[in-house]
Amino acid sequence: MEGLKACPFCGEQPLFVKVSRQSKRCMVICNNPNCGIRPESSAGTGYSAVKKWNTRASGWISVEDWPPVCDQLCDVWHVNQFGEKVRACNVMWSGLSWYVELDDEEPFDVLKNSKVTHWMLAPAAPEA
Incomplete structure (x- = not known):
């Protein structure tokens, strides 16, 4: 082994x-x-x-192969209600839905009418 x-x-x-x-x-x-x-x-x-x-994923991970990481910033590809493939950045998975946290507001479900197909941890910000 x-x-x-x-x-x-x-x-x-x-x-x-x-x-x-x-x-x-x-x-x-x-x-x-x-x-x-x-x-x-x-x-x-x-x-x-x-x-x-x-096995290490290089880049995008299918949600069918590996579940998303909870409460970590991710970038995702999803199919919206019109059937279009769209990328969303800096969203988080709660275990039930994808959400965004904005300053002093409650988290809200940003992709409730979409089907997420792939995810990856959001890359770190570049150094100045």
Whole structure:
């Protein structure tokens, strides 16, 4: 079995866990409680869980392949109510809907009439 890569978000070593003695199901999870994202991958075998964990997305991630990260700034591609593919920047996933926070206002659902297809963490701002 190939070695585990570090967490792609915090750089810490992950934890390999066999879910139960009765099943072969295994998972790999970020072991850093301060990661903020704590990604995980699970599969029917240890080999598959490690392979899935070690696969790194380059750019856009399909929401069908990997769920969005909660409460982190993301850029997304979505299909709006007119069937157009549109990019939205600096939105966050709550676990139920995509939202935006504006100064001193309640978060609001910006994509409720759209279907998000792909996401990626928003890139860091450039240095001055």
